[in-house]
Amino acid sequence: MVASGVAARRAVLLVANAASPYSRGLRVARSLRAAGWDVEIAAVDDGRHPALEDDAGVRVRRYRPRGLWARWRTDTATSARAGLPGRLSRWAAVAVKLLAWPVHVRAWWAALDAELPPADLYHAFGILTIPVALRLAARARSQGFAGRVVYDVIDVILESNNVAGVPRPALAVWKWRERRWVRQADLVVTVNDPIAEHLEREWRLARRPVVLLNCQPRWSVPVPRPDLIREATGIPPERRIVLFLGRLGRERGLDAAAEAVLRLHDAALVLLGFGAWEDRLRARDADPRYAGHHYTLPPVHPDAVPAWTSSADASVIAVPANSLNQRLSTPNKFWESITAGTPVVVGCDLVVMREITERERLGAVADPASVDDLAAALRSILEAPDEERATMRERCLEVSGTKYSWEVAVVPYLAALGRLEV
Numbered sequence: 001m002v003a004s005g006v007a008a009r010r011a012v013l014l015v016a017n018a019a020s021p022y023s024r025g026l027r028v029a030r031s032l033r034a035a036g037w038d039v040e041i042a043a044v045d046d047g048r049h050p051a052l053e054d055d056a057g058v059r060v061r062r063y064r065p066r067g068l069w070a071r072w073r074t075d076t077a078t079s080a081r082a083g084l085p086g087r088l089s090r091w092a093a094v095a096v097k098l099l100a101w102p103v104h105v106r107a108w109w110a111a112l113d114a115e116l117p118p119a120d121l122y123h124a125f126g127i128l129t130i131p132v133a134l135r136l137a138a139r140a141r142s143q144g145f146a147g148r149v150v151y152d153v154i155d156v157i158l159e160s161n162n163v164a165g166v167p168r169p170a171l172a173v174w175k176w177r178e179r180r181w182v183r184q185a186d187l188v189v190t191v192n193d194p195i196a197e198h199l200e201r202e203w204r205l206a207r208r209p210v211v212l213l214n215c216q217p218r219w220s221v222p223v224p225r226p227d228l229i230r231e232a233t234g235i236p237p238e239r240r241i242v243l244f245l246g247r248l249g250r251e252r253g254l255d256a257a258a259e260a261v262l263r264l265h266d267a268a269l270v271l272l273g274f275g276a277w278e279d280r281l282r283a284r285d286a287d288p289r290y291a292g293h294h295y296t297l298p299p300v301h302p303d304a305v306p307a308w309t310s311s312a313d314a315s316v317i318a319v320p321a322n323s324l325n326q327r328l329s330t331p332n333k334f335w336e337s338i339t340a341g342t343p344v345v346v347g348c349d350l351v352v353m354r355e356i357t358e359r360e361r362l363g364a365v366a367d368p369a370s371v372d373d374l375a376a377a378l379r380s381i382l383e384a385p386d387e388e389r390a391t392m393r394e395r396c397l398e399v400s401g402t403k404y405s406w407e408v409a410v411v412p413y414l415a416a417l418g419r420l421e422v
Contacts, residue, residue: 007038008036008037008038009036009037009038009120009121009146010037010038010039010040010117010118010119010120010121010145011029011032011037011038011039011040011119011120011121011122011123012039012040012041012042012116012119012121012122012123012136013025013028013029013039013040013041013042013123013125014042014112014122014123014124014125014129014132014133015041015042015043015044015125015129016043016044016105016108016125016126016128016129017043017044017046018043018044018045018046018048018049018062019041019043019044019060019062020043020048020049021055021060021301021302022041022043022125023302023305023332024125024152024154024214024332025041025125026041026055026058026302027217027406027410028123028152028212028410028413029041029058030056030057030058031406031410031413031414032121033057033058035414037121039058039059040059040060040061040119041058041059041060041061042061042063042112042116043060043061043062043063044062044063044065044105044108045062045063045064045065045111046062049062050062051064056303063108063111063112063115063116064111065107065108065110065111066107066110066111066114067107067110067111068107068110069103069106069107069109069110070107070110071107072096072097072103072104072106072107098166098167098170101170101174102127102128102131105128105129105132108132109131109132109135112132112136113132113135113136116136118136118139118140118143118145118147119136119137119140119145119147120140120145120146120147120148121146121148121149121150121417122136122137122140122147122148122149122150123150123152124149124150124151124152124185125152125154126152126153126154126155126157127153127157127158127178130149130151130178130181130182130185131181133149133151133185134149134181134184134185137149146420146421148186148187148417148420149184149185149186149187150185150186150187150188150189150417151181151182151185151187151188151189152189152190152212153188153189153190153191153195153199153209154190154191155191155325155329156195156198156199156324156325156328157325158171158174158175158178159323159324159325160323160324160325160326161251161322161323161325161326164323179203182203182205186420187210187416187417187420188205188207188209188210189209189210189211189212189413189416190209190210190211190212191211191212191213191214191329191330192211192213192328192330192352193211194328194351194352195209195328196208196209196210196211198324198328210412210413210416211409211412212409212410212412212413213330213335213404213409214330214331214332214334214335215335215339215400215404215405215406215408215409216305216306216332216335216336216339216400216405216406217339217405217406217407218339218400218401218405218406218407219306219339219340219400221310221340221341221397222307225310225311226307226308226310226311227311228307228308228311229241229243229270229295229297229308229311229312230311232297233268233270233295233297235268235270235292235295238266239266239267239268239292239293240264240266240267240268240313240314240382241267241268241270241311241312241313241314242257242261242267242268242269242270242312242313242314242315242316242378242382243269243270243272243308243309243311243312243314243315243316243337243342244257244269244270244271244272244273244315244316244317244333245272245273245305245309245315245332245333245336245337246272246273246331246332246333247273247274247275248271248273248274248275248276248277248278248281248296249275249276249277250276250277251319251320251322251326252277252318252319253316253317253318253319253320253347253368253374254271254277254281254318256318256368256369256370256371256374257269257316257318257374258284258290258294259371260316260318260371260372260374260375260378261293261294261375261378262289262290262293263371263372263375264375264378264379264382264383265379265383267293267313267378267382268292268293268294268295269293269294269295269316270295270296270297270312271294271295271296271297272297272298272299272300272308273299274298274299278296281294281296282296284296305336305340306336306339306340307340309336309337309339309340309342310340310341310342312342313342313343313381313382313389314342314343314344314345314363314378314381314382315333315337315342315343315344315345316344316345316374316378317331317333317334317344317345317346317347317350317353318345318346318347318366318368318374319347319350319368320347320349320368320369321347321349321350321351326350327349327350327351327352328351328352329350329352329353330352330353330356334346334353334356335400335404337396338362338396338397338399338400338404339396339397339400339404339405340396341393341394341396341397341400342393342396343362343363343364343381343389343392343393343396344357344362344363344364345363345364345365345366345374345377345378345381346363346364346365346366347365347366347367347368348365348366348367348368349368360395360399361392361395362392362395362396362399363377363381363392364377364378364380364381365377366378
């Protein structure tokens with residue numbers, strides 16, 4: 001804690017969404033607060049959440065986009081093209097979006113420029129926050145603050161499906177700009193070792209990025225084990241539950257998982273999350289073919305996720321690995337599953353999760369493009385003898401408690417901050 005009469009060092013965590021909530025940001029914020037920092041999560045005011053919120057002691061402030069770029073907050077930006085002939089307006093919009101990338105967050109940057117008080121530390125979550133973090137830090141240093149910048153590479157976004165339609169020359173410029181930002185940052189952090197190795201090679205870094213795994217805080221399973229999913233859905237006790245956590249949308253393997261569950265003896269797929277496919281998936285809940293075997297539930301706070309996840313018999317991560325970013329990913333849902341003692345089925349080309357799952361014997365591996373293979377992998381967990389399933393749950397809990405807990409993962413990050421002399 002900070003000595004009496006001494007101002008706490010101020011940390012700002014920049015999140016380019018509403019942070020409602022953002023679990024990685026919350027974990028970092030809580031760890032910094034426990035280390036004596038005054039912490040603010042600076043997020044985007046999307047008009048649907050409070051401008052100021054307290055999340056178990058962490059201050060979340062949402063800044064309303066403002067200024068010239070406010071009309072570009074969405075990808076369509078039709079108002080920005082008003083007054084131009086149709087074809088010209090379309091080309092003008094494309095040109096602006098390519099040249100001024102990332103254009104849709106610049107109005108939020110303007111709000112931060114105008115309203116965010118200076119800080120000693122700026123932790124930038126992802127590529128949409130690092131440019132403004134560098135600018136804010138430079139101004140903070142001129143005002144007597146330490147103004148250090150941590151670039152948290154939460155995904156390899158310029159090697160992902162998000163940029164599949166971007167022209168190669170534009171993508172090359174974006175990658176060049178990211179390398180410039182990286183060289184200005186005081187510390188680079190990322191989510192696992194393979195991505196750290198990739199970034200070290202790609203950016204020719206003098207120092208390897210610090211790895212801050214997306215692990216969850218240690219969690220003890222209550223006795224009796226929670227049964228929240230059945231309580232919310234009415235799934236009968238004899239029916240096995242397969243859980244999908246996270247964003248609901250394309251390229252998540254949701255169609256294949258739904259079909260695979262129908263091929264099991266008696267199981268239901270439960271989707272716990274939010275996203276563009278919510279309406280589509282809720283319609284599937286009521287489809288007679290899936291009724292009783294497909295449920296879509298709203299997301300829950302990160303602190304509640306372990307109890308909900310432990311209510312499932314298995315979780316599924318059937319993402320097709322059709323980009324480098326996906327192949328190397330280790331998303332929250334993977335760590336949330338093992339923290340709750342819930343075995344996982346992961347796609348065979350998700351190389352990092354597959355290696356951990358196979359080495360630690362935490363579940364099964366399947367080809368997400370094959371419904372039959374996915375069903376067989378789920379069956380190997382759900383229809384295993386009770387003793388074998390209990391042993392698999394115990395392995396998940398042991399591994400998450402010893403090797404893969406937030407309490408272990410955050411140590412290198414805090415040590416690296418100490419070396420920055422913030």
